[in-house]
Amino acid sequence: MISMALNARFKSGFSNNLNSIEDVKSLYKQMVKMRPLPSVIDFNQLLGRVVKLKQYSAVVYLFNDMCVLNIPVTECSLNIVMNSCCSANRVDFGFSILGEFFKRGVVPNVSTFSTLLKGLFKENRISQAQELFKKIIYEKLCEPDEKMYGIVVDGLCKVGNTKMAVEFVRIMERGRVKPNAVVYSTVIDSLCKDKMVDEAVALLRRMIGKGVSPDVVTCTCLIKGLCNTGKLDDAKSVFNEMVDLGIAPNVYTFNILVDALCKEAEVKDAEGLVDIMIEQGQYPDSFTYNALIEGCCLQGRVNKARKFFDTMAAHGVGPDILSYCILINGYFKKRKTDEAMYLFREISHKGLTPDISIYNTVLQGLFRVGRYVTAGEVFLGMQSANISPDFHTYCVMLRGLCKSGHIDEALELISKIETDGVELHVSMYNIILDGLCKCGRLDHARGLFNSLSIKRLNPNVATYNTMITGFCWEGLLDEAKEFAIKMEENGCSADMITYNVIVQGLLKRGEFDDAITCLEKMFERGFSLHSSTFSMLLDLLQENENSPVLAKIIQKCNPAGK
Structure with missing residues (x-):
């Protein structure tokens, strides 16, 4: 029979050879013309293949056409269509299919309701999912299985309702369907993501106590949370x-620990762990090597980092962009500029394309070692390579130009940023304002500050602190006080830096009584004295040994004197 022949073709993997929706439609047209019609199993297999292609709307279209042609459908057919609706974030259509079950006299099974629950959780419709689950239990619509319970627990965890997920596990422990390793692992992972690692450890202990053996996923989730x-x-x-x-730990387990050890400067222990990893047949990947390279760089051991970098290729793991980025940054921090730039230029010769993170690292490194001209060339080269600067790039350039004393070039750059229609951020202007204040160009700084409102930017604490610091440096204390008042009026609360800067300005001008008043306000708000302010106080006391006011200030500031 034709149906048997077609079924044989499906069993031989014929349906898996349908790699496009056009192939599916072509086969479907052939199937509906056959007499007798292929079996419903054949049609279900075809629908299942469309689901694998993630063409969910096509599943619904084919199903509707089957209904028009009076092609029989089964519980399996309806579940496939319902799953497609829910996968396409249309759980409302999924409930419409539930209506089809009742209309056709087909009894929905646990798979049907599990699909609806999964769809509700996927669309973050938590209360509806909870109500549906209660209805399933109270009205005995079906007998929940491990999969259904797993969907509920996973859904609760994914929306951040870990507490309820934990309670749900407790209910499962008392019920007929006990939580399995997957359920426990899901909740342990969620607890760890919420930084509730003690509770996660306790749940692991309870899991083992209940006779459920943890697997590599369970332990890896917990190890990651603890790290x-x-x-x-x-x-x-x-x-x-x-x-x-x-x-047996897998590569991911080893990598989490290797990375954590390297971040804690325990590179030797990390190397030992990699040796164990290899002995157990788990081979290091780019993540493993990048962790080791970064660990060495954090310790300033760039030569050792370079050895790991070279070892990667020898072990068949080619360095990636992140490998280059980490090592280049390590070289710059050790002021090994030539090595860093050689590595940077090598990237394109290795078949890799430098990304924005590489350019930002190189620019930052060049400014750090005072190579501002080269930084400018790299910045232009980046744009020639059709890599658009991001927010971080502009901040690196502006800060680098200001710190190297090229404030006018920084002003030209910010002007170009405005002209090019780049999204502006107040942090960019904070950098320029700081540069202007530090080189004594307060008039220009005032003008730029006043222009922020025109640019629809709101000054933040850092903006005000920069201006107040600039005024205090120039001895313009009254203007600094005015800015502090304006700052509060505009809903921007003064912080520890604000108070310390103003106190230093008052001390510098000998206004000790006002300094005491400012300190009292600062302490009332829970801020502490900066070490530089305290150092200034001690220097002033040495110069004015008989000053009772300074002695009083010292007594207020020194915890031992309180």
């Missing part, structure tokens, strides 16, 4: 425990 919260020793303990339980 992310600075509990490296606890992470090591979990790692050792998983090995004792006979759970």
Whole structure:
């Protein structure tokens, strides 16, 4: 029979050879012309293939056409269509298909309701998902299985409702369907993401106590959570425990620990872990090597970092853009500019394309070592390579030009940024204002500050602090005070820097009584004295040993004297 022949073709993987919606439609047209018609199993297989192609609207279209042609559909057909609706974020259509179940006298099964729950969670319709689940339980619409419970737990965790997920696990523990390793792992991972690692460890202990063996996913989630919260020793303990339980760590597990060890400057231990990794047949990847390279760079051991970099290629793992970025940054921090630039120029010869992160790293490094002309050339070269500067690039350029004393070039750049229609940010202007104030060009700084409103930018704390600092440096204390008042009036609260700068200005001008008043306000707001302010106080006291006012200020500021 034709149906049997077609079914045989499906079983041989014929449907998997349909790689486009055009292929599917062509086959569907052939199928509906056949007499007798292929079986509903054949049509379901075709619909399933369309789902794998993620052509969800096409599934609905084919299903509707099948209904028009009176082609029989089954519970499986309806579940496939419902899954397509929910996958396309149209759970409302999914409920319409539920209506089709009842209309056709087909009883929805646990898979049907699981699909609807998954769709509701996917669209963040939590309350509706909860109501549906309650209805399933109270009205006994179906018998929930492990998969359904897993969907509910996963949905709660993905929307950040970890607390409810934990409670749900407790309910499962008391019920017929017990939580499995997947459910426990999902909640442990969510607890770790919420930085509730102690609760995650407790849940792992409870899981083991209930006779459920953790797997590599469970342990890896917990190790990652512990590392992310600075509990490296606890992470090591979990790692050792998983090995004792006979759970083989995978590359991801090793990489998490290697990265954490390197960030804590324990590169030697990280190397030892990589050796164990290789012994167990898990080979380091680019992430592993990048962690080792960064760990060495953080310790200033760039030669060792370079060895790891060269080892990558020898082990069949080509350095990626991040590898270059880390090592280039390490060279610049050690002021090895030639090595950094050689590596930068090597990138394109290795078949890689430098990205914005590489350029930002190089620009920052060049300004750090005083090579502002070369930085300008790299900046132009980047644009010639059709790589658009981002916010960070502009900040690096503006800061570098200002710090190297080329404030006019910085002003030209900010003007070009405005002309080019780049999205402006007050942080860019804060850099320019700082540069203008530090070179004594307060009039220009005032003008630029006043123009912010025209540019629809609101000054932030850093903006005001920059201006107040500039006025204090120039002895314009009254104007600094006016800015501090204006700052509060505009809803921008003064911070520790604001108070310390003004106190220093008052002390410098000998207005000790006003300094005491300002300090009292500062302490009332919970801010502390900066070490530079305290140092200034001690210097003034040495110059004015008999000043009772300065002695009083010192007593107020020194905790031992309180």
